[in-house]
Amino acid sequence: MRLTSAIDGYWLARRRDLSPNTVNDYRRTFDRFTPFVGAGRNIGDITTADIHTYLNHLADELHLAPHTVRNHWIALSALWTWAENELAIPHILRNKVSVPRVPRVHIEPFSQQDLRHLLNACDHASGYDRHWTNNIRSARPTGLRDRALILVLVDTGLRVSELCNLTLADHSSANGQLTIQHGKGDKPRVVYLGDTARKALWRYLATRPDAAGADPLLATRTNHRMDRTNVRHILARIGERAHVADSHPHRFRHTFAINFLRNGGNPIELQELLGHSTMETVRIYARLAEVDLQRAQKRASPADNWRL
Secondary structure (H helix, E strand, C coil): CEHHHHHHHHHHHHHHHCCHHHHHHHHHHHHHHHHHHCCCCEHHHCCHHHHHHHHHHHHHHCCCCHHHHHHHHHHHHHHHHHHHHHCCCCCCCCCCCCCCCCCCCCCCCCCHHHHHHHHHHHHEEEEECCCCCCEEEEECCCHHHHHHHHHHHHHHCCCHHHHHHCEHHHEECCCCEEEECCCHHHCCEEEECCHHHHHHHHHHHCCCCCCCCCCECCECCCCCECCHHHHHHHHHHHHHHHCCCCCCHHHHHHHHHHHHHHCCCCHHHHHHHHCCCCCHHHHHHHHHHHHHHHHHHHHHCHHHHCCC
8 A cells, every 4th residue: 555545544544533733743744754755655665764764864964853853753653553553564663763862951940030021021012213213112012912821821831732722712711710622632621820810811801802712812913823833933022022031932831830849739730730641741840849949948048047
């Protein structure tokens, strides 16, 4: 069977079980892999060596990030897992092509001062008068939305794709509940906003009185759904105005996680709120929070500071 026909069969069998984001990721992998090995190639003729060559091509010639190369491995492994069961062909990745390693990223949460600067930068844009002599500040039309965006992210630790998929129907103003219908692995879960984030979201939604339940919770100026690229650009521009480096969506997730533990939350609760299937990442946050607390205790120790 040709590779293209096998991929069609895979989608028929598995698409309904995958989240929209996973479908998009797998589709990008298949669209790139197919012309690389040959669209007319029989799937049974593709070898482990072909997979190695393809992954090396992504890393060495296209210079894709390790995380992206790993995602390609995952998509291809999923395809061959299905083909092994459906077409009775050997799995050419399992125990033969190791999962590409992703270097551990240094996790640096936002400080309280960082977040204050970011929120202040939502309201005004920097500029100059027509003679380019005086620095001026003008109100930003998306200020209320951007404040709500930042506070929802830092209060819930949502993935950016989860944030973009939220609709008005997923939000309960009565208790600040947000329902993520399709989290990672297509698993639903519930998170909650604190009073500050609830107020910011309430003020923003009051500017959209005609929005209906199926409309996006946080929208573009034309009331369309934002995507991951939109959000990244919005946060990056806010960070530039606020002079806060590395203002990207996942850093808000890190900030939520570390401060949740620092403020008394337990790792099991955090795993549920973040939507992790395992405790691996949560343990990293726990270790960072523990180090932060240790340093804070040393700085604040009354016995040491008062030289008792």
